[in-house]
Amino acid sequence: MARPLARGLAVLLVATLLLIAAPRPSQAVTFLEQIERLRLLAALLLDLRPGQAPLVPKTGQFDATLEVIPTPGFNTQVGGKQEPIDPPPAFPRLRLRYLSADGLMLGVTASPAIEVLHYSAAYAGGELGLRHAFGPLHAELRGFAIAGQLRGPFAQAGARDTLRFANRGADLRAGVPLGALALYGGAGRGSTTTELDVQADGARIKGDNAYSYWLAGAGWASGDWQFTLEQNVSENFLRHVILAASLRW
């Protein structure tokens, strides 16, 4: 059993590395494609990714998690203009989950619009998962939905532009507990609806996009606490990590 597991995890890690290292082809673009990509980047960074190993607990438990999601730097050029987008270097997220001993997982997250460095993000989301242990291999099939809005200067310094987003999707991940350590990986598919309101000229730009993502993570349990580092790769244009600390009771 160990060899197939090791082989499977190795394949997952190598696949994640290849996705990270894959060169991106140069492409000629229009400003609408650049705006669409910026909308997608924002929506996918705020996506409700798992952020946790899919282990089935021995007893039912609640789980309160503080996530920190670092924001990758990116070129904000649109057409011939450098847009004044300068988001905070990281943003936090609170999540509450219930995990039952028979594998049910229910989770919620929400945030009011608290302004940090001229930007605010208000959202609410939920997730529902079913976990199962196949011997030493734990797996979870999970569905999620999250919707909210970002406000801040996207197109003009000092403006209060608004980006609304609604994401939904599902993912499957598997992992193995190795003592206090848990390694896991998975893949998912989602779709997002975004709508950008530009305050300065009244333009409203909408879009619907589907996306795929892959993830690999490691969790470390210590008493009632669990710490998780999860690498996410979305399509071929976004790589970000989720750092999480969870308290269970």
Place this chain on the structure above:
Amino acid sequence: MRRGYPTLLVLLALLLPPALAGCLDAESLGDQPPTVVPVGSPPQWNNGVMELMQLKCGVCHRVPRSEVSPVYVPQTFDLNYQVSSPSGVPGAQDPLVLARIGAGILRGPVAGKPRMPLDYATPLVPAEITALETWAAAGGP
């Protein structure tokens, strides 16, 4: 199961550091070049000017205005058509449009109007500007 631990740990030791080193990146398309539309010589509506106008001008300059058009975009001409739109709105051959191109609005402000396309829109490359100015000077054939 225990025999697999060393293999896993070696794999982790080898693979996780480089994976984490490249863990944050966002490709925004901001560093990609603008789409360029080839235009024939001499420039004519049907040998490239139409595609160029529709891609880089008519996205905003249309009647009724599109969702990406600024609210102040004029509704007196539609640059997706040469002579006029199906509803009768003057097209790119409108004398005002030809005059503005001739006066250099693709290179800088003209008569209080900003340079076109606006700074956030898909920019025209020099060959496209030359083609549109030549086309306008010839009366928009």
